[in-house]
Amino acid sequence: MYYKTPNVDTYVANVIKYRIPVLVSFLTFFLFIFFTYQPKIISSDEMFWLKHSKEFKKTLDKNYETFSLSKLQITVDDFNPSSQEKLHTVHTVLSGLKEVEQVSSLFSEKLIHETKQGDSSMVGVISIDSLQNYKIKNLINESEHHNSNFVDNDFHTFNFYILSKKALDLSQINIPFKYKYKTLSHSINTQYYLLFSLLLIIIVITVFRVLFSNYISSFIAFFVISLTGIITFYIINLLTGIQEIYVAMPLISMSIALVDYLFFYYRWHVSQYKTDTNDALVKMLNRNLSPAFWTSLLTTLGLGSLVFISSDIVKVLSLSVIVSSLVAYSINLSFLPAILSFFQLKHARVPFNKVCSLFASSEVHYSKKSLVLFLTITFTLMSLGAYKIYEKNNHFFHMNLSDEQIVINIPYEKIDLSFIHTLENFSTDLENEFPDSIDTISKSLATVVNNLNEANSQTSILDEQALEQALFYMDLYGLSEDYYNKDYVKIMIVAEDIDKHQFIQWLVNYKDLDIYFIDKGSLLNSAMYEKTVLLSISLLSALFIIGLITGWIFRSFSMIFVGILINSLPIVWFGFFVKLLGIPLSIEMLISMTISLGLASDATIHFAFKYFRSRYFGRTTKHSLEKMFFYSGIPVIFGSLILITIFFLLGISNIEFLKNIGFYSATLILLSLLSDLFILPIILLFLDKFNVQGTRTVRKHNPYLD
């Protein structure tokens, strides 16, 4: 319980006595892992997601090659003969790249027509690009199915959809216009890793220098973070056999290790002010031993159930939080006191007393009405979110995307009328299912066959002979390879403003055709969708487990709600804001929520421990709040600020996936910090039984107080 102060004197004495062996043991263990454990640091997490994907396995079993589908969007001031020529050159250069399988743009579009002179006529296919500039404009403007996916109505924006073996580096290509390149690549290069690590080091050194007026705190922080990270990954490898280190794992481990370290180091730092080094070590341990133990247990039991889910990605994410938390706890109890015992600080003062007083005095007279209103709104939003997740409401997982392309393969035995009609029915079904999103399938064998037949005056209805002729003209004009090969037909679907999850699920469940996704985007989307639902349900359950354990730790029914509320508050409000902004729930959000949950549960326990402890020993509410802010608030504030900055830096990277994790995590940690500073203290005041009784006096002088 919070009022008990564990006696760690002997333990500290032993750690000091054996500090060299302790440090050598850690160093040896570190070196042992370093040389024996060879993790696969994956520069791309695509395979991680796709590992257990049914659709990916199906595509692989069929020996179909998978491709990356990216979009290059070029903006021109004026579409004239000169810019047309330049855009044509870009298309040609892109098509000629070794990795590129196919480029679809206005400049690859073909016009099928029949030219006639009396009783002499022939089906012709010309490239739209070969027309004069004004004719292209007229043709597109007059076209019944204006294909806005390739060009906008004003002829300023041109889209090039690139199907390639890997994501392209367009910096090598001369594109004489402004452009945006959207790729699905999750690849991170070593240079980026190094730059990010360097920034991380600079931020930690700067913040620790400002806070603690020394450098040793940041150097020890690096030791603790590195040790936690490497031991965590090693244990996860031992437990699961998964060798790959997924890109979010170091971020989770670093966040948890840093905040845990701050609680311990900070207490050691401020405790030197009055006492000697050894006493500071004792205070560091006996004040943090219990809350840190409970936070680790909370994380383990809360997220523990996720480990048993048969998904590598969910398993490693939850294990990263759990193992990091346990490892960081062990390191802070052994390695940290051993190394800190070598140091004594000259400037132990931390200049934040006034800030803590300000917080305490402004919050002590809170408005109960406002609190009840806020809690009611939060619980309503939370219940609504929970209901929607449990209902697996598709709208909640909406992933509205514009100009989205999907490439599928459909195997065939024979291209005959029956097969063409099946493809036609597929198009009709698709257009009926998504009437506002899909006007026409941009590239389908059935479409081109029908277009050729319409243009062929020798044939009328599409019969076997008409089909033969259409296929012949496809060969004659070199169209065949864009649409089919000897085993399968390739279909490209362009959708406007569509819910991609729903779209992909519809394709997966389509019965009349055997559909294989060959673009990694769709495969990833299909794999991530399954995990998104799974992870969100698991996280929701974890929140309730965390609440129950919090209640048990403080032996208080009300604390169950505090545990649930404070941990879910950032997630609920974050969810509300992203829903308002129309951003769909994604796996990146859930990863960020996992990080946020790991950190928020730490803060709840530390805050509540400190507050109730001070109250138990007779401090006034205001004084208890001051103590709570000073001993628990400052590490949380600085830890959160460092993490917000780090994740924000991650958010300005050019890798979509990391960018999202960065921004979402930074936002969630900020919300978490705000709730720790402004909501949690008020709820603690609201639940304060000592206040109601008003009779408790200062307990007998406790030497461990503060």
Added chain:
Amino acid sequence: MKKYILILFLLTQYLLAIQDNTTVPTYKKTLSLLKTLDSQAIIMGSGKKDIYVFVDPLCHFSRKFISKVTKNDLMLKKYKYHIYLYGIARLHSQEEINYIYDAKNQLNVLLDIMLNDKKFDYLLTPTAYNQEKVREIKNIAKQINVNKRPFIVISQEIKN
């Protein structure tokens, strides 16, 4: 009123009767008719799929067709072209047709005329054999309703 209905009925019957006369024979019938012309065909390409093509050596689109096919190796390997010369009245190509059919290497002369626009001495009087050949082609062409040039019929069979 009855009179008008009767006239309308008779007109409809008349039009349907005309339509019946010009009905295209079935694919099977077309192919069997074309097979009777096998010996008259100028063969181009070595593919497994037979294509029967009616061309006029002076027709712009027939020339375009031959040009596109000959420039594309794949089209010559995938298909076997049975070329029949069938003139369009307005183009007055009878002399060229006779000259090609009279030549020793009919394909080369056909390509010379159609692709290189080569002029020959066309004053040769058509032989009786050539006249018969042209007549036969014309006869089949009418039966299968060859109404334009190039006119193509593709066999669905793939030879081994």
